Amino acid sequence: MNPIEMSKEVLTAISHSYELGSYATPELRSMFHDWLGEIELRIIDFLGSRNRVNPQELANHFKLTTESIIFILGKLAREGTISMEAKGKARGNLHLLKRENS
Helix, strand or coil: CCHHHHHHHHHHHHHHHHHHHCCCCHHHHHHHHHHHHHHHHHHHHHHHCCCECCHHHHHHHHCCCHHHHHHHHHHHHHCCCEEEEECCCCCCCEEEEEECCC
16 A cells, blocks of 8 residues: 555544544543543653654554554644654555654
C-alpha cells in the first residue's frame, strides 16, 4: 500500500473512532480520554529515546494493535507533538517518528 492510501486509511479509522465515541456516556468518554492521554505520554517518552520507530515495535511494546498505534500517532502528529513520515509501500511502514522541538 502506498503512503497516500495508508494516510487515507488512517484518517478513515480516526473518523470512525470519533463517531463511535459519540455514543459513549460522558463517564466512558472521560475515562477513554484519560487513558489515551496516559498512553500518549508513554509513547512520547518511548520516542524520546529513539530517532526512528516502527509502529509494529510500538504495538509490541505497548501491547496494542498496530492500528491503535497508528491512530495515536496520527493524533499526535496532527497536534504537532511528533512528526512522522511514511516510507515505502508496505502497510504500516511508518519509520521516522520523533518529538517536535527536541
